[in-house]
Amino acid sequence: MAQLHSVPTLQKPTLSAQVARHLLDLIAQQGLRPGALVPSEVQICKDLGVSRGSVREAYRTLAALGILEIESGRRPRLQSVSEHVLAQVFGYALKTAQVNATHVIDTRRAIEVQGAQLAARNVTDAQKVSLRGLVDQMRSALGDRDHSRRVTADMAIHTTLAEASCNPLNPLLLAALRAPLEQVMLIDLGNRRSESELIRIVDAHDAIVERVCAGDAVGAGAAMAMHFDLSVGSISTNEHAAVTAEVPASLA
Amino acid sequence: MAQLHSVPTLQKPTLSAQVARHLLDLIAQQGLRPGALVPSEVQICKDLGVSRGSVREAYRTLAALGILEIESGRRPRLQSVSEHVLAQVFGYALKTAQVNATHVIDTRRAIEVQGAQLAARNVTDAQKVSLRGLVDQMRSALGDRDHSRRVTADMAIHTTLAEASCNPLNPLLLAALRAPLEQVMLIDLGNRRSESELIRIVDAHDAIVERVCAGDAVGAGAAMAMHFDLSVGSISTNEHAAVTAEVPASLA
DNA sequence: ACGCCAGATCCTGTCTGACAGGTTTTCGCA
DNA sequence: TGCGAAAACCTGTCAGACAGGATCTGGCGT
Numbered sequence: 001m002a003q004l005h006s007v008p009t010l011q012k013p014t015l016s017a018q019v020a021r022h023l024l025d026l027i028a029q030q031g032l033r034p035g036a037l038v039p040s041e042v043q044i045c046k047d048l049g050v051s052r053g054s055v056r057e058a059y060r061t062l063a064a065l066g067i068l069e070i071e072s073g074r075r076p077r078l079q080s081v082s083e084h085v086l087a088q089v090f091g092y093a094l095k096t097a098q099v100n101a102t103h104v105i106d107t108r109r110a111i112e113v114q115g116a117q118l119a120a121r122n123v124t125d126a127q128k129v130s131l132r133g134l135v136d137q138m139r140s141a142l143g144d145r146d147h148s149r150r151v152t153a154d155m156a157i158h159t160t161l162a163e164a165s166c167n168p169l170n171p172l173l174l175a176a177l178r179a180p181l182e183q184v185m186l187i188d189l190g191n192r193r194s195e196s197e198l199i200r201i202v203d204a205h206d207a208i209v210e211r212v213c214a215g216d217a218v219g220a221g222a223a224m225a226m227h228f229d230l231s232v233g234s235i236s237t238n239e240h241a242a243v244t245a246e247v248p249a250s251l252a
Numbered sequence: 253m254a255q256l257h258s259v260p261t262l263q264k265p266t267l268s269a270q271v272a273r274h275l276l277d278l279i280a281q282q283g284l285r286p287g288a289l290v291p292s293e294v295q296i297c298k299d300l301g302v303s304r305g306s307v308r309e310a311y312r313t314l315a316a317l318g319i320l321e322i323e324s325g326r327r328p329r330l331q332s333v334s335e336h337v338l339a340q341v342f343g344y345a346l347k348t349a350q351v352n353a354t355h356v357i358d359t360r361r362a363i364e365v366q367g368a369q370l371a372a373r374n375v376t377d378a379q380k381v382s383l384r385g386l387v388d389q390m391r392s393a394l395g396d397r398d399h400s401r402r403v404t405a406d407m408a409i410h411t412t413l414a415e416a417s418c419n420p421l422n423p424l425l426l427a428a429l430r431a432p433l434e435q436v437m438l439i440d441l442g443n444r445r446s447e448s449e450l451i452r453i454v455d456a457h458d459a460i461v462e463r464v465c466a467g468d469a470v471g472a473g474a475a476m477a478m479h480f481d482l483s484v485g486s487i488s489t490n491e492h493a494a495v496t497a498e499v500p501a502s503l504a
Numbered sequence: 505a506c507g508c509c510a511g512a513t514c515c516t517g518t519c520t521g522a523c524a525g526g527t528t529t530t531c532g533c534a
Numbered sequence: 535t536g537c538g539a540a541a542a543c544c545t546g547t548c549a550g551a552c553a554g555g556a557t558c559t560g561g562c563g564t
Contacts, residue, residue, distance in 0.1 A: 014324075014546065016312075028347055040515055051548045053305065056516090060268075060309045064316035065337070067344050072266075072516045073555035081345040085317070086338065092319050093333040093420075095280055103419045110366035114358070167355045168345075266517065292544060303519045308545090324545045325526035 015050055019058035022048065024067075027078065034080040038068065041076075086176030094180050101181060102232075108177045109228040111170060112158065116208060116224035118165035120217040127164045131157060131209045139202050142195075150198070157205055161212065161224075204230060267302055271310035274300065276319075279330065286332040290320065338428030346432050353433060354484075360429045361480040363422060364410065368460060368476035370417035372469040379416045383409060383461045391454050394447075402450070409457055413464065413476075456482060 023038065032038070039047070044055045059076060062068040066085040070076045093099045123131075134153045141149035155178070162171040204227040211219035275290065284290070291299070296307045311328060314320040318337040320328045345351045375383075386405045393401035407430070414423040456479040463471035 016546085033348055034350065042515075053549090054547065057309065057312045057546095059516095060312045061316040064313040065340055065344070070516075071556090073514080073557080075515070075556095078348065081341060081348075081350050085341050088317055089333060089337050092317070096285055096330065096333075098286065098333050099420050103421050106366070106370070106419050107363070107421045107425070110362045111359070113366075114362035118358070167358050168351050169355050169359045173359070268517085294544075305520090306518065309517095311545095322545075323526090325528080325543085327528090327544070 016054045016057040016061070019044065019048060019050060019055055020061050023058060023062060027067075032078055034078045036078045037075045038077065081172065083172050083175035083179065086172065087179040090176055091180035091183060104177050104181055105228070105232060108174065109225065109232075111173050111177070112162070112228070113221045113224045115162050115165040115167070115170040115174070116212060116220040117217040118167060118170075119161045120212045120215050120220040122166040123164040123212055123215075127160060128213045131160055131164075131213065134160065135202070135206050135209050138205060142198060142202060150202075154201075154205065157209065161208070164212070200230065201227075268306045268309040268313070271296065271300060271302060271307055272313050275310060275314060279319075284330055286330045288330045289327045290329065292327055333424065335424050335427035335431065338424065339431040342428055343432035343435060356429050356433055357480070357484060360426065361477065361484075363425050363429070364414070364480070365473045365476045367414050367417040367419070367422040367426070368464060369469040369473040370419060370422075371413045372464045372467050372472040374418040375416040375464055375467075379412060380465045383412055383416075383465065386412065387454070387458050387461050390457060394450055394454060402454075406453075406457065409461065413460070416464070452482060453479075 023044075026032075026038070041052055041055045041059060044050075045052050048055075059068060059070060063070045063076075064085070066079055066082050068076045069079040090099075090104065094101070094104065134157045138150050138153040138157070141147075141153060144150065158174060159171060162174045204223065208220060208223040208227060211223050275296075278284075278290070293304055293307045293311060296302075297304050300307075311320060311322060315322045315328075316337070318331055318334050321331040322328045342351075342356065346353070346356065386409045390402050390405040390409070393399075393405060396402065410426060411423060414426045456475065460472060460475040460479060463475050
């Protein structure tokens with residue numbers, strides 16, 4: 001029954017790790033859902049007979065994993081899984097050069113291409129309206145001096161598509177992969193693009209949304225793949241971009 | 253300069269959160285890489301003038317995120333990004349019913365289809381040999397009473413393909429999505445399959461490996477997609493499986 | 505009887521000081 | 535010069551204490 005899966009990164013069953021595992025077992029046992037209250041630190045101290053310091057460290061570990069929401073004065077409660085933790089992990093991997101921006105973008109491509117396919121199957125009417133409105137907004141922002149409005153609409157389209165896929169992992173991973181990229185790539189890509197490039201980008205989004213709204217999964221996936229290959233190609237013209245550029249045709 | 257990105261899950265800049273951010277800044281400033289040593293707790297205490305308890309909590313947070321490797325008696329050092337943290341997050345999402353097994357498998361499908369495409373481009377000769385050997389091993393294990401040998405080879409094929417994709421995020425996410433599934437789906441799927449199903453599964457892996465070794469990105473992706481749809485369809489025949497089952501043909 | 509406010513209670517954030525046990529370094533002795 | 539033991543360093547854990555925010559409770563006033 002004592003299943004040692006080593007909660008954080010510790011191999012010797014330290015006390016705080018055991019406390020953390022106890023908490024996780026408690027959650028699983030009682031089938032707690034996000035928002036549920038968990039025992040206070042002092043309560044666990046008395047229950048398990050360990051010092052408050054050890055319990056605090058366990059709580060801290062679970063809070064870092066996005067499992068517990070801890071606020072001063074309040075009972076700790078379970079948190080909905082959020083992108084913050086994943087974003088931190090990916091951000092750390094990027095900052096320490098364990099992965100590079102191309103890897104992250106490639107993974108986003110995989111997620112978003114499949115997400116577009118699923119979105120075409122599951123998109124709601126309200127989401128269709130929202131998506132079309134965002135495309136209009138994007139196009140009308142083409143003349144803006146700064147690109148903030150266009151970029152905002154761009155991101156909102158991707159987010160909405162991820163939500164429409166009805167797989168909560170899609171918006172989660174999208175946000176988690178996007179955030180660290182923005183921190184690393186300080187240069188605003190939009191500012192370096194030519195007018196014709198910007199128009200092509202808007203057209204690409206238009207095509208994606210159109211295919212999604214039409215319920216055309218294959219076309220939506222192909223349009224999303226093409227969008228990525230177009231953008232990646234204009235960011236850096238290394239041989240890798242050329243490699244992935246051949247794939248989208250296969251999706252059509 | 254004071255960029256408040258809220259390290260863990262705390263909005264009020266608590267002391268320990270500030271310490272954690274200080275550590276991260278230190279890492280970024282000095283361009284530290286995995287394996288590098290970071291200051292000890294006591295050192296940071298003296299440097300920042302905070303109590304050891306607060307510093308400990310910060311270190312604990314970073315350890316939970318897989319950034320620091322902390323062991324008794326040793327100076328803490330930077331860790332290579334590992335799947336453990338991601339697996340914990342996904343496992344928590346699964347256990348609290350924020351996502352279900354289908355979502356996880358769908359995401360794996362997206363990752364692995366693209367991974368197979370990239371693997372076909374980047375696979376090394378040594379990996380080709382290894383992959384072919386694993387397929388042989390899988391086929392020769394068809395007659396085994398228990399399925400452990402076949403399952404082991406199966407997983408090794410997927411892992412090797414992910415590594416061959418030359419995107420470190422692929423093996424990372426594959427492992428992170430696979431581990432929690434194994435904990436949740438206690439029923440050994442292999443034991444419920446018929447002989448003909450098992451043969452089809454081996455053939456599917458054979459086809460994937462063959463396309464990868466031939467450098468056929470499109471075919472490799474299609475074969476991987478077909479493998480997933482075949483397996484998912486036999487796991488549960490809900491309408492969702494039917495939906496995704498139509499996609500693979502488009503990839504061919 | 506109802507609503508509001510103040511005190512009591514609970515909980516987290518932080519500090520101080522201390523000791524056990526493991527790891528690394530250093531230094532003296534052979 | 536080489537090796538072993540002691541010293542220095544580091545994390546793990548404990549106890550007790552106080553500040554401040556959040557919540558609950560009960561009494562007071564209308």
